[in-house]
Amino acid sequence: MTTIKLEVCVDTLDDAVTAAEAGAHRIELCSALEVGGLTPGIGLVRNAVLSDTPMFAMIRPRAGDFIYSGRDIECMLTDIEHLRATGISGFVFGALNPDQSLDEKSLAQMIAACDGLPTTLNRAFDLCKDPLRSLDVAMRLGFDRVLTSGAAASVVDGLPLLKELFVAATDRIIVLPGGGVTPGTATILLEELPVQELHASCKTPVVETATPGSDVNVGRDVSRHRYRTDPDILHELLNVIASQ
Numbered sequence: 176m177t178t179i180k181l182e183v184c185v186d187t188l189d190d191a192v193t194a195a196e197a198g199a200h201r202i203e204l205c206s207a208l209e210v211g212g213l214t215p216g217i218g219l220v221r222n223a224v225l226s227d228t229p230m231f232a233m234i235r236p237r238a239g240d241f242i243y244s245g246r247d248i249e250c251m252l253t254d255i256e257h258l259r260a261t262g263i264s265g266f267v268f269g270a271l272n273p274d275q276s277l278d279e280k281s282l283a284q285m286i287a288a289c290d291g292l293p294t295t296l297n298r299a300f301d302l303c304k305d306p307l308r309s310l311d312v313a314m315r316l317g318f319d320r321v322l323t324s325g326a327a328a329s330v331v332d333g334l335p336l337l338k339e340l341f342v343a344a345t346d347r348i349i350v351l352p353g354g355g356v357t358p359g360t361a362t363i364l365l366e367e368l369p370v371q372e373l374h375a376s377c378k379t380p381v382v383e384t385a386t387p388g389s390d391v392n393v394g395r396d397v398s399r400h401r402y403r404t405d406p407d408i409l410h411e412l413l414n415v416i417a418s419q
Contacts, residue, residue, distance in 0.1 A: 179365070179416045180372040182231075182351070183409060184212060188222050190404035194377070195228040197406040198413050201372075203231050203267055208376065209400070210238035211298070214254050220261050229264035231295060234285065241271040241299035248281045255288040265292050267322065269299025277303060277312045286317050295351065296321040306336060307343055314348045322374055324354030331360050334367060341368055358411040365419045373416070377409040378402035 180200035185191045186208045194202050204223055205212035212233045223230050236243070236250045243251070248270070255266060266289050270278035277299075286294055296318045303309040306326055313321050323340065325333020330352045340350045352364055353374030364370055381401040 179370055179419065181409075181413060181416060182353075182372060182374045183404065184208060184233075184374065184376050185404055186212070186215070186219075187403075188219055191219070191223040191226065191230070193404045193406055194409060195226045197404075197409040199228060199409060201229045201231060201264075202226075203233060203374070204263075205233040205235075207238065208378075208402070211235075213238065214251075217257065217261070220258055220263060224262045224264075231265040231267050231293070232258050232263050233297065234258075234266055234268035235297070241269050241302065242273055243270050243278070243281065248284065251281075251285060252288050255285060259288075259290060259292065263292070265289075265294060265319075267295040267297050269297040271299050271302060275302055275304040277309050277316075279312060279316065282316055293319045295319065298322055298324065298354065301326045301333075301354075307339060310340055310343055310348070314344075318348060320349035320351045320372070322351045322353045324352070327354075329355030329360065331355065331363055334363075337364075337368060356412075358408070358415045361412055361415045365416070373412075375409075375412060376402075377404050377412060379405040379408065 182201040183194040183199040184203040185194055186205045191202055204215040206215050207213045213235045215232055234251050234254050236247050268285055270281045272278050296313045300321050300323050324330050325337035327333030344350050349371055351372045351374050356373050356375040381403050
């Protein structure tokens with residue numbers, strides 16, 4: 176029986192180590208998960224790739240939309256070049272045109288810069304106006320997988336589109352459900368879809384040590400709250416997968 180793989184997204188080295196030791200099959204390295212994940216720092220990547228667990232790096236230069244300027248794309252290409260030299264296992268990225276179609280030219284450049292390493296189209300896909308056509312474009316460009324919630328707030332809400340995407344993908348690209356994947360929702364996904372891989376954060380809030388109610392904020396309000404990879408949640412999710 177084929178093992179269903181679990182990818183866990185992290186934004187610290189502590190969480191990368193926790194996820195690897197708990198049995199994650201692949202880890203997505205990011206910074207700033209509170210805004211959906213940005214390109215990780217070189218220190219995180221260089222230390223994380225020492226693990227035997229495959230590490231993929233998010234390539235996303237800023238928060239907000241996925242409509243990038245030429246300078247943004249140059250930064251992304253430079254990040255790919257430098258991170259490729261660390262021994263990273265693969266890359267995760269996406270780019271859109273103003274009409275919410277995939278930016279094929281920029282994506283082709285980035286895939287070429289990956290020099291044969293596996294590539295995942297990130298959740299920019301969920302903002303595309305025509306998901307099925309965008310899946311065809313992703314396959315033609317050469318992406319290995321597409322990370323998607325089914326263009327919904329969570330994978331359960333996105334089940335109708337996810338079913339269509341799995342049918343359209345056949346064995347040409349991996350559809351990677353992600354967005355609200357928990358032990359509970361994973362059970363539903365595994366019953367409803369021919370899942371090969373799942374993407375989850377397995378996070379739990381960190382108890383804050385700062386003075387409660389402090390008015391001091393060093394960034395956006397969302398940045399005041401911190402989360403960590405919870406090995407218990409990860410183990411529970413792996414058990415759900417193993418039971419299928």
